[in-house]
Amino acid sequence: MMDRTTRRTGDPRQAAEAAFKKATTKPLDVAAPRAPALPAAREAVSLRIDREVLEKFQEGGAGWQERINAALRKSIGL
Numbered sequence: 001m002m003d004r005t006t007r008r009t010g011d012p013r014q015a016a017e018a019a020f021k022k023a024t025t026k027p028l029d030v031a032a033p034r035a036p037a038l039p040a041a042r043e044a045v046s047l048r049i050d051r052e053v054l055e056k057f058q059e060g061g062a063g064w065q066e067r068i069n070a071a072l073r074k075s076i077g078l
Contacts, residue, residue: 042069 049068057064057071 054064057067060067
């Protein structure tokens with residue numbers, strides 16, 4: 001007579017957790033970086049800078065964002 005019992009080689013709980021994770025985890029969609037629509041176009045970003053730095057640039061009045069951009073370009077050699 002054949003023995004109808006089978007031996008489990010793995011932990012059933014781990015197998016169930018792995019199956020659950022596979023079924024419920026959404027794969028990450030990594031978007032390719034897009035090129036700007038216009039060459040040399042500026043892009044709106046959110047940037048955290050120290051309050052003192054912001055106030056120093058804003059002391060000069062309008063155009064403070066352009067001055068920050070110019071300072072950043074200068075600091076990286078552009």
